[in-house]
Amino acid sequence: MIRVLLALLLLALPVRAEEIVSGVSQSGVSITTNFDGTAILVYGAAIRDRPAPDWPLLQVIITIEGPSAPLVVRKKERVAGIWLNRGAVQIASAPSFYAVATTGDIGDILSPEADAKYHVTIPQTIKAAEGAAGGSAADQGQYVAALQRIRAQSGSYRLAQDSVLLLRQSLFRTDITLPANLVEGVYKVRIFLTRGGNVVDMQESQINVAKAGLERALYNLAMQSPLVYGVLSLLMAMVAGWGASELFKRVRF
Amino acid sequence: MQLYLPIAEVSVNVFVLLGLGGLVGFLSGMFGVGGGFLITPLLMLIGVPPAVAVATGANQVVASSISGVLAQFKRRAVDIKMGVVLTVGGLLGSTIGGFVFDLMNRLGQIDVFVQLSYVLFLGLIGGMMLVESVRSLLRTGKAVVRRGHVHTLVHRMPFKMKFRASGLYISVIPPLMVGAAVGFLSAIMGVGGGFIMVPAMIYLLGMQTKVVVGTSLFQITFVTAYTTLVHAVTHHTVDMMLALLLILGGVIGAQFGARVGVRLKAEQLRILLSLLVLAVAVKIAFDLLLTPSELYSITRVVG
Numbered sequence: 093m094i095r096v097l098l099a100l101l102l103l104a105l106p107v108r109a110e111e112i113v114s115g116v117s118q119s120g121v122s123i124t125t126n127f128d129g130t131a132i133l134v135y136g137a138a139i140r141d142r143p144a145p146d147w148p149l150l151q152v153i154i155t156i157e158g159p160s161a162p163l164v165v166r167k168k169e170r171v172a173g174i175w176l177n178r179g180a181v182q183i184a185s186a187p188s189f190y191a192v193a194t195t196g197d198i199g200d201i202l203s204p205e206a207d208a209k210y211h212v213t214i215p216q217t218i219k220a221a222e223g224a225a226g227g228s229a230a231d232q233g234q235y236v237a238a239l240q241r242i243r244a245q246s247g248s249y250r251l252a253q254d255s256v257l258l259l260r261q262s263l264f265r266t267d268i269t270l271p272a273n274l275v276e277g278v279y280k281v282r283i284f285l286t287r288g289g290n291v292v293d294m295q296e297s298q299i300n301v302a303k304a305g306l307e308r309a310l311y312n313l314a315m316q317s318p319l320v321y322g323v324l325s326l327l328m329a330m331v332a333g334w335g336a337s338e339l340f341k342r343v344r345f
Numbered sequence: 346m347q348l349y350l351p352i353a354e355v356s357v358n359v360f361v362l363l364g365l366g367g368l369v370g371f372l373s374g375m376f377g378v379g380g381g382f383l384i385t386p387l388l389m390l391i392g393v394p395p396a397v398a399v400a401t402g403a404n405q406v407v408a409s410s411i412s413g414v415l416a417q418f419k420r421r422a423v424d425i426k427m428g429v430v431l432t433v434g435g436l437l438g439s440t441i442g443g444f445v446f447d448l449m450n451r452l453g454q455i456d457v458f459v460q461l462s463y464v465l466f467l468g469l470i471g472g473m474m475l476v477e478s479v480r481s482l483l484r485t486g487k488a489v490v491r492r493g494h495v496h497t498l499v500h501r502m503p504f505k506m507k508f509r510a511s512g513l514y515i516s517v518i519p520p521l522m523v524g525a526a527v528g529f530l531s532a533i534m535g536v537g538g539g540f541i542m543v544p545a546m547i548y549l550l551g552m553q554t555k556v557v558v559g560t561s562l563f564q565i566t567f568v569t570a571y572t573t574l575v576h577a578v579t580h581h582t583v584d585m586m587l588a589l590l591l592i593l594g595g596v597i598g599a600q601f602g603a604r605v606g607v608r609l610k611a612e613q614l615r616i617l618l619s620l621l622v623l624a625v626a627v628k629i630a631f632d633l634l635l636t637p638s639e640l641y642s643i644t645r646v647v648g
Contacts, residue, residue, distance in 0.1 A: 333408030
């Protein structure tokens, strides 16, 4: 009887050989007037209740994902000599920011099945709209590829392989830079431990990114009471334009 | 020093913005124009979204025209009655322009639409100004005979009104239409429209030149203020922080520009201004005609 109970207990407990203990240097980012990007330090360790297997080696993948939004990707075509936006593909959702940091080549340390399950790599995070109008699947692929290319160029999508430092198959750390052109919202930090391409453990935490101080006040005013904001910006323009020119008249040089 | 703009949601260097405002202020002080036609394309060039650039450009023009119109009031160089008629037309035109702006935004053609408007109007006005000022430079010395009273189509339309300060007794329809056209451009291009209104007032309406600048500034102040409000309320695209820096740089630059301006002859100034206007038009035209390095663009879906 006791044996049966013990067996049930063991089954009920999550059987994980390795578990993540981790921390993030900042749980929140304030976008203030002089905000110019910030570096996030993600660190942790894989703890285990038994000796680690020698093979395959432990690998770590860390991702930070910004809030997602629906997008339209447009393509320019020459019409009567002028470059106009012609084709368009709706993207149901794509993250505004996505950084992947790994201990090795992502293709080697993460199997395609695990990638599809956990949506780890950048292409997995972009969802094209269902039944989107216009063009074939291959055509749509071009638009999605263009989206990735543009966002990669602007530094919004990053794949930094070999940028996670892993010590003694246990301690790990990496720095991920958040750029200056951040979008507000909840940023999801995920840590994956993999062995032989399979995910051994995964942990998720969050970073809140929000405008603060004057930025917050101006943004809220512009969105919530746009008329007051509009009148205020007119007053500001009048006072600044008229006041400064009066000042210059007094101070002849 | 980097500054994060709350509405444009981009981080830009403060000194770049002050310098930009200063440069445009210098040119506008030198030539006596608002400078909206320079500010808006330059803002787009440094990465400010077109919608924010247009709305904030309008806000900046309010600042540069308010001090001008106050100075003109002191000199009694404003035809208030004509100004009100032009403003009424301007408000109508600006409202229509706002709708067209929205429509183009939804169609995803706003960038091209704004660019085409720039090429078309700046090219046209710049070309006309250049031809006209080169001609007048060539015939300096010769007295120009100008007939005082020419009867044109303007004088045959109904709803006539007396504009004493302008020395006119004409129908209200032409000034309403001029005002509307300028208001329309103000809404879609983020400009004051002085570069179109001043020639229209002289050549189409036949106003006395001494009240032309003051009256056009009067209209521009009200119409750009209205345009700013419309953009702020319907699109939330006016960036106050951006506008403030541009205005500060602009006011300082304008003082120096005005000092350089008085040393140059009127014809020389007009030729320089027309070359500047044409240069902006040609630059934007090239952007439309040359194969872009990136064919694709990303737009966030609003709402």
